[in-house]
Amino acid sequence: MNGQAHHHLDGRYRIFLRRSSVGLVSSSPLPMEPQATMEEPSESQEFAELWLQNLMGQTPEDSPWVNEEFPEDLQSMLVQPLFDEVSAEPPQPSTSPPASTVPVATDYPGAHAFTLRFQQSGTAKSVTCTFSPELNKLFCQLAKTCPVQMEVSSPPPLGAVLRATAVYKKAEHVADVVRRCPHHERTPENNDGLTPPGHLLRVEGNPRAEYHEDDNTLRHSVLVPYEAPQVGSEYTTVLYNYMCNSSCMGGMNRRPILTIITLETQDGQLLGRRSFEVRVCALSWSRPPVLRPARRPRPAASSDEEIYTLQVRGRERYEFLKKINDGLELSDVVPLLTLRSTARSFTRRARGRSGTELLNQNEGRSCW
Secondary structure (H helix, E strand, O other): OOOOOOOOEOOEOOEEEOOOOEEEOOOOOOOOOOOOOOOOOOHHHHHHHHHHHHHHOOOOOOOOOOOOOOOHHHHHHHHOOOOOOOOOOOOOOOOOOOOOOOOOOOOEOOOOOOEEEOOOOOOOOOOOEEEEOOOOEEEEOOOOOEEEEEEOOOOOOOOOEEEEEEEEOOOOOOOOOOOOOHHHHHOOOOOOOOOOOOOOEEEOOOOOOEEEEOOOOOOEEEEEEOOOOOOOOOOEEEEEEEOOOOOOOOOOOOOOEEEEEEEEOOOOOEEEEEEEEEEEOOOOOOOOOOOOOOOOOOOOOOOOOOOOOOOOOOHHHHHHHHHHHHHHHHHHHOOHHHHHHHHHHHHHHHHHHHHHHHHHHHHHHHHO
């Protein structure tokens, strides 16, 4: 072999590594026989015998080259394991708290004074949404842009997110999941294939938006990373779309909904929460919805025995109002049915008298 040396020792051989060659070592040379009578083994036979003996462990323990001939760097490599040990520890569970079965909709500004703001819009035809501060209610059209401005007093932790979830407002419907109706869910219009078709709430113009469905409650939510306000601005804006009408059968079905927007850390810890009511309608903005507050409760009725004084200008008005008052006083004394029957009897008598007088007049004329 090229770069190899081989000697015979009791029929046993040893492979050792050198910096530049592989060789065979023997402790004492055997007497050499004439070349004519000795048949030298082939290279393939030598390699096979050496490999077999090395596997069987037939190695002379007193060989002086075992530790001396190995390079230090090679010995350290042989001592080290070929593969790192795989850790047997189970993966750590997520620190994100589980979603509540009944979501909380009360406002919680938190340590960062998290608040929402809406753009002031008029009643022009180009307006796609309008907000009523008195009702805390957003009126918008289907699949139209609804800008919502987020404002904080101090920057939240790095990696904070904004989560938007739609829930039903009334207690008898709060356990149901808010989703689109089957018609809008299957219609190709407003379904780009990138967002889940069943999600009512979407984010417009943000490719980093993530759509989630809770494993326990099956509620839908959309997350966007919190972005710091730009220079000269105090808030950051998120563009939301509502992809179904409030009156759609099989969907919201005229059930009022709330949109809950929460500011959370990267692992799901709550930092702030705000909510508002939403109505998605297809009304023409030439007749915008009436934004009036809820009716106030009427004051308790006073006692009927209490007397009031009304000042009236003019004799005719006084006589007219006096007749009305007399009629009301009479209705308190006489039952209504009795008054109606009395009025009918008077009417019949008046008609009978007028008919008899008219007949007498006609008979007198005929006598002439």
